[in-house]
Amino acid sequence: MLAQFSWDEIWPLAVAIGIVMAVIPGLGLYMTFIERKAAAYIQDRIGPNRVGPLGLLQAVADAIKIFLKEQVIPNHVFKSVYFVAPILGLICAMLGASVVPFGPTDPNSTGGFRAIIAPHVDIGLLFLLAVSSLSAYGIVLGGWASNNKYSMFGALRSCAQFISYEIPMGLSLLGVIMITGSLNIEQMVTAQGEGITGWNIWWQPLAALMFFTASLAETNRLPFDLPECEQELVGGFHTEYGGIKFSLFFLAEYTHLTTVSFLTALLFLGGWNFPGLTGPIDASVTGYLLRWLVLVVKVALVTAVIIQLRWTLPRFRFDQLMGLAWCGMIPLALMNFIGVVAVLSFGFSKWWLAPLSIALVLIAGWWTAKTTTASMARRTALARVSPAAPAAN
Amino acid sequence: MTKEKTVKWAELPKIGLAEALYLPAILDGVAVTLKHMLGGKAITRQYPEVEPDIPANYRGVHRLNRDDKGRVKCVACFLCETACPAKCITIKAAGTDKDDPNWNDRDKYPASFEIDELRCIYCGMCEEACPVDAIELTTIYDLTGLTREEMIFDKDKLLSVYDETVAKGDDPIRTKRGVLGPASEPAARSDSATQGDSATQGDSATQGGGATQGGAATKSVGGVQ
Numbered sequence: 001m002l003a004q005f006s007w008d009e010i011w012p013l014a015v016a017i018g019i020v021m022a023v024i025p026g027l028g029l030y031m032t033f034i035e036r037k038a039a040a041y042i043q044d045r046i047g048p049n050r051v052g053p054l055g056l057l058q059a060v061a062d063a064i065k066i067f068l069k070e071q072v073i074p075n076h077v078f079k080s081v082y083f084v085a086p087i088l089g090l091i092c093a094m095l096g097a098s099v100v101p102f103g104p105t106d107p108n109s110t111g112g113f114r115a116i117i118a119p120h121v122d123i124g125l126l127f128l129l130a131v132s133s134l135s136a137y138g139i140v141l142g143g144w145a146s147n148n149k150y151s152m153f154g155a156l157r158s159c160a161q162f163i164s165y166e167i168p169m170g171l172s173l174l175g176v177i178m179i180t181g182s183l184n185i186e187q188m189v190t191a192q193g194e195g196i197t198g199w200n201i202w203w204q205p206l207a208a209l210m211f212f213t214a215s216l217a218e219t220n221r222l223p224f225d226l227p228e229c230e231q232e233l234v235g236g237f238h239t240e241y242g243g244i245k246f247s248l249f250f251l252a253e254y255t256h257l258t259t260v261s262f263l264t265a266l267l268f269l270g271g272w273n274f275p276g277l278t279g280p281i282d283a284s285v286t287g288y289l290l291r292w293l294v295l296v297v298k299v300a301l302v303t304a305v306i307i308q309l310r311w312t313l314p315r316f317r318f319d320q321l322m323g324l325a326w327c328g329m330i331p332l333a334l335m336n337f338i339g340v341v342a343v344l345s346f347g348f349s350k351w352w353l354a355p356l357s358i359a360l361v362l363i364a365g366w367w368t369a370k371t372t373t374a375s376m377a378r379r380t381a382l383a384r385v386s387p388a389a390p391a392a393n
Numbered sequence: 394m395t396k397e398k399t400v401k402w403a404e405l406p407k408i409g410l411a412e413a414l415y416l417p418a419i420l421d422g423v424a425v426t427l428k429h430m431l432g433g434k435a436i437t438r439q440y441p442e443v444e445p446d447i448p449a450n451y452r453g454v455h456r457l458n459r460d461d462k463g464r465v466k467c468v469a470c471f472l473c474e475t476a477c478p479a480k481c482i483t484i485k486a487a488g489t490d491k492d493d494p495n496w497n498d499r500d501k502y503p504a505s506f507e508i509d510e511l512r513c514i515y516c517g518m519c520e521e522a523c524p525v526d527a528i529e530l531t532t533i534y535d536l537t538g539l540t541r542e543e544m545i546f547d548k549d550k551l552l553s554v555y556d557e558t559v560a561k562g563d564d565p566i567r568t569k570r571g572v573l574g575p576a577s578e579p580a581a582r583s584d585s586a587t588q589g590d591s592a593t594q595g596d597s598a599t600q601g602g603g604a605t606q607g608g609a610a611t612k613s614v615g616g617v618q
Contacts (some may be wrong), residue, residue, distance in 0.1 A: 365411075
């Protein structure tokens with residue numbers, strides 16, 4: 001079957017798959033280490049620094065430990081689904097990474113090595129969103145198969161959070177898609193032009209913020225990690241998992257995180273564009289490598305912000321979480337969408353979009369401030385009765 | 394719905410635009426964590442390269458003291474064994490050989506003195522109970538062993554702890570408290586007799602509570618009452 005493909009078509013695919021398969025698990029592993037170090041420095045202490053110079057081999061030690069751990073399979077779990085759930089989560093996370101370019105790519109390239117596994121997918125973004133929606137299955141199946149009340153609650157909460165935040169994620173990307181005119185991710189980066197003035201974040205700051213927040217909620221990161229925090233639910237949907245199965249769940253989470261960081265950097269921060277890097281992508285080797293470096297630095301910055309937010313913000317309560325998604329972000333995303341449609345179809349300049357987004361945010365904040373105090377005051381007053389109240393009034 | 398006069402209405406602080414937006418508060422928080430992350434004021438102590446500051450009255454591994462003649466101070470009065478809440482001390486008393494010129498002035502000595510360092514809760518009751526300051530808790534905190542048997546310290550081991558700590562110079566500071574018995578050093582005895590009576594009172598109080606045996610020891614202490 002493979003004979004119909006010539007070697008010229010296969011080798012770029014093989015190399016790209018090799019890079020992704022090597023980098024993403026390794027990155028997931030080292031992100032545990034980076035997260036521990038970042039958390040430590042934020043908390044005025046030093047993280048792991050014993051294993052290897054500056055503790056850099058700590059991740060390797062963690063990997064060896066995970067592989068050598070005893071695989072405890074509780075008696076009460078539903079075994080077939082119990083094993084499938086983390087694998088399913090990881091498959092969906094990795095599939096999504098196949099349409100995300102991890103280096104500079106030309107949307108019109110015809111051959112040769114391309115820094116993307118599946119090039120020229122015209123529905124790239126839609127495919128990515130669809131496949132990452134499937135990872136809700138991994139969570140729900142994991143919680144269900146555990147045969148455990150707490151895991152079930154964690155899985156249900158996680159699923160509800162997941163599907164609630166998919167909607168603002170998709171809606172906020174609609175503006176960017178309309179500005180670019182294509183769902184192809186490589187096209188979206190190229191359409192941002194060279195230099196710094198074409199980045200989508202200048203025209204869609206609200207959408208960028210909402211996409212970032214919604215993707216934090218998708219990957220169960222703080223401040224949205226109610227399904228997996230210890231204080232609330234023992235362990236959430238991964239209570240009954242240990243060893244390699246647990247690490248597969250976490251690898252899926254970190255893969256999602258990496259994909260989402262890449263998306264933020266590619267769609268909103270200009271991808272591999274930077275002032276000073278002009279001309280076609282493969283004009284020179286140094287240009288190519290510099291662009292790769294620019295992309296990696298942007299992704300690293302986004303990931304650093306995500307890691308830092310984890311140790312900065314308190315957790316959302318579940319009703320606050322759902323309220324933010326349904327009552328806050330979906331109306332804002334819809335209004336942003338209407339704004340973009342209006343500007344593009346009436347032919348106004350794109351630069352109207354930024355003040356429009358900021359105005360939307362301010363109006364939403366003002367409306368919340370106006371309406372929240374009165375109703376909350378009434379709720380609180382009904383709950384408190386003066387202790388000196390006489391029994392028979 | 395009428396506003397009842399007996400109900401106290403709580404006035405919540407008004408949410409301004411800044412709080413409703415979430416973002417200014419988030420940026421404040423990020424600034425704080427960024428300051429900590431890049432500030433570099435980590436307060437981790439790098440053990441074992443840096444040893445902690447052990448206070449002088451830390452309760453660590455026990456030692457049996459020697460008197461000025463090099464003999465073990467312990468008179469096998471069993472006060473410490475009785476006072477121990479974990480029952481980790483095991484003593485076998487023996488009478489001294491009256492013909493031996495070295496042991497003429499002592500009636501009893503411990504033929505065997507064993508402390509199970511794993512059972513011990515390091516409360517210091519034995520040290521407080523001892524009338525002759527024979528047993529003390531040193532500041533040695535990093536005690537390790539490979540078997541349970543090797544952690545049962547016998548008399549020789551406890552005396553060797555004494556030799557080590559005296560050589561190192563970090564003697565415990567709780568020695569020489571109260572009136573000491575005949576097994577203690579003469580200098581220590583005269584020293585404590587001139588010290589405040591409050592120390593004596595405290596000592597006899599603990600010993601009165603803890604001792605059912607060793608009547609000879611309490612009598613010699615109770616003489617000052």
